[in-house]
Amino acid sequence: MQDRRSFIKKATIGGGLLLAxxxxxxxxxxxxxxxxxxxxxxDVHSRLEPxxxxxxxxxxxxxxxxxxxxxxxxxxxxxxxxxxxxGDIFQGTPYFNMYKGEPEIKAMSMMRYDACTMGNHDFDAGxxxxxxxxxxxxxxxxxxxYDFTGTALEGQTQPYTIIEKGKLRIGIFxxxxxxxxxxxxxxxxxxxxxxxxxxxxxxxxxxxRRKNCDMVICLSHLGYEYQNNKVSDVILGKESTNxxxxxxxxxxxxxxxxxxxxxxxxxxxxxxxxxxAGVRMGRLDYFFSSKxxxxxxxxxxxxxxxxxxxx
Amino acid sequence: xxxxxxxYISCLLLLAACSNQYHITGHSDxxxxxxxxxxxxxxxxxxxxxxxxDSQFSVILGRCDTILYKSQPECTLGNFMVDAMTEALxxxxxxxxxxxxxxxxxxxxxIGTGDITLGKIFExxxxxxxxxxxxxxxxxxxxxxNHIAAYGGWPVNGIQFTxxxxxxxxxxxxxxxxxxxxxxxxxxNDYIAGGGDNCSFFINLHKQTENILIRDILxxxxxxxxxxxxxxxxxxxxRIQNAG
Numbered sequence: 001m002q003d004r005r006s007f008i009k010k011a012t013i014g015g016g017l018l019l020a021x022x023x024x025x026x027x028x029x030x031x032x033x034x035x036x037x038x039x040x041x042x043d044v045h046s047r048l049e050p051x052x053x054x055x056x057x058x059x060x061x062x063x064x065x066x067x068x069x070x071x072x073x074x075x076x077x078x079x080x081x082x083x084x085x086x087g088d089i090f091q092g093t094p095y096f097n098m099y100k101g102e103p104e105i106k107a108m109s110m111m112r113y114d115a116c117t118m119g120n121h122d123f124d125a126g127x128x129x130x131x132x133x134x135x136x137x138x139x140x141x142x143x144x145x146y147d148f149t150g151t152a153l154e155g156q157t158q159p160y161t162i163i164e165k166g167k168l169r170i171g172i173f174x175x176x177x178x179x180x181x182x183x184x185x186x187x188x189x190x191x192x193x194x195x196x197x198x199x200x201x202x203x204x205x206x207x208x209r210r211k212n213c214d215m216v217i218c219l220s221h222l223g224y225e226y227q228n229n230k231v232s233d234v235i236l237g238k239e240s241t242n243x244x245x246x247x248x249x250x251x252x253x254x255x256x257x258x259x260x261x262x263x264x265x266x267x268x269x270x271x272x273x274x275x276x277a278g279v280r281m282g283r284l285d286y287f288f289s290s291k292x293x294x295x296x297x298x299x300x301x302x303x304x305x306x307x308x309x310x311x
Numbered sequence: 312x313x314x315x316x317x318x319y320i321s322c323l324l325l326l327a328a329c330s331n332q333y334h335i336t337g338h339s340d341x342x343x344x345x346x347x348x349x350x351x352x353x354x355x356x357x358x359x360x361x362x363x364x365d366s367q368f369s370v371i372l373g374r375c376d377t378i379l380y381k382s383q384p385e386c387t388l389g390n391f392m393v394d395a396m397t398e399a400l401x402x403x404x405x406x407x408x409x410x411x412x413x414x415x416x417x418x419x420x421x422i423g424t425g426d427i428t429l430g431k432i433f434e435x436x437x438x439x440x441x442x443x444x445x446x447x448x449x450x451x452x453x454x455x456x457n458h459i460a461a462y463g464g465w466p467v468n469g470i471q472f473t474x475x476x477x478x479x480x481x482x483x484x485x486x487x488x489x490x491x492x493x494x495x496x497x498x499x500n501d502y503i504a505g506g507g508d509n510c511s512f513f514i515n516l517h518k519q520t521e522n523i524l525i526r527d528i529l530x531x532x533x534x535x536x537x538x539x540x541x542x543x544x545x546x547x548x549x550r551i552q553n554a555g
Contacts, residue, residue: 057420058420066345066346068352070343070347072350092434093434097433167332183507214333270338279345279346280344283340283342284338285339285341287336288335289336
C-alpha cells in the first residue's frame, strides 16, 4: 500500500496535481488514497518488431522490446500496475504464419500482462490454434459472451476475473465481436456468440454489487463506433451500468484522449483505444478514496497537465 | 524516446455503493508512442525467432517504383491485389468477367518504394485464403455492388461504378452495363465467397474454389514482373469513384 506522503510526492512529480485549481484535494486529507495505473494495448497483430525504416507513417514505431522497456520503467515508478490487452494479438506478420502465435503469447507473459480478451483474428488458427498457445500464457483470457462449450477452448477462458492491487478490488471482464460474417465458420467452430450488452450488464453488476469490486473494466473487441447501429464500445457505454472503463479494439482507432460517455444511470464511462500494431500504449491512472465521496458535490474536469516532448 | 503526454483529471460524481471499500475520485490519461530503445531481455528472446524468420522471409521478390497505399474508394495496393488475382484466374477460365477483393483483406497501410520482400507480401496478405469463382445472378450482382458501395469501395477488376448515397450507380461490368437477368462469373477470395464481410448473399450460390493461395498469386505476379525487368506500378483508374 502506498502511504499518503508518497502519493503526494508522486502526484506532485507526476504533474502538479496540487496546483490544480478547484481540485478538492483537502477532501483527500483524512482519507486513504489508492492509485492504480492501467496500461493497455489492442490489435498488436503479431507486430513483434518495430515497423521498418522505410519512410512510412509508423517507421521505427512499435515492437515488443520497446514496449517491454516502457512497461518495466513504469513498473519501477508505480506500485500498482495493471497491464491489459483488448484482443487481436494474432495475425499480421510472418511471425504468426511461422510460429502460430507462440512468440506473441510468450512475449506478453514476459511483460507480465494480467489479462486479455479475444479478437476475431485470435481465431485465425482456429479455436484449437489459440488453445494450443494457452500453456504459454501467464495471464488470463477473459471473454464473457462467447460460449466455448464443445470446443478446444471449453474451460480454458474465464468470463471475468477479480484482481487485487493494494487495497483495491478490480473486476475485469471481456467481450468479443459477432463472429458470423467476420470469421470463417471453420475457424470458430461450435463457438456461440452471445449478445454483449445483457452479458456485460449482468457481469458488471455481479462484479460491482455482489463481488464488491471498486472498479469494473471491460476489455472489448467490439470496435469503437460504427456508422450504423452495430454494437460498439460507445453504444455499450451508453447502454451499460456499473462499468467504469472500456478498453477497446478491433476498429484500430487512434484516440488522442479517452472518450467519456454517460451510462444508463448518468455515471461516467471512459472508453479508450490505442490504434493498432503496438505503435501506441495507453495509460490511465485512477485515484481512489476509501471515504464516501459525497462532499464532491459537482462533477468536474480539471486539466492538470498538458505536455508534449519530442524525442 | 518520443512521448506524447496529455493528462487530465476528471473528478467524478461517483458515490460508491456502501459495500465497496474504495471509490474512484479521479483519473488521468497519457499515451506513449512506442519508439524507445528496446528491452535487452526481450530482444534476446526474439532473436532466434527473428533469425530463422529473416532467413526465410527477407528474400526479395521484385520492386515497386512508387509507394503503394491503401485507401477508398480505390487504391494502388488494392488494384495490385485484385488484378493479380483476377488475371491469374482468367488464365484458367476465360469466362471470368470481373474480380473483387474485400478492402479489409488489405492488411498493410502501404508498401514503400523499393524492394519487395516475401515477408512484406505475408504482411499484406497474411491469411491462407484461396481463390474462388462464383456464379452470381444479376440481381445478386447488383446487391453485391451496393454492398461494396456501402463499405466505401473495394478493389475491383472489370467493374466500374460511382458511389452516391452509399449506393452503386452506373454499374458497368466487363465493359457493359449491369444486366440483372444475366449470371456473372466473378473471381473473389474464399473469405467473402463463404459469407465473410457480411457477404451472406454468396453462401448458397454455386462456386468453385481453386486450391491456390492468394498470397502465392501475389508472389508470382511480382516475380513475373521482375523477370521482365519491370517494377510493380499499379494505377488508379477511376474504377470506383465517389459522386462529385
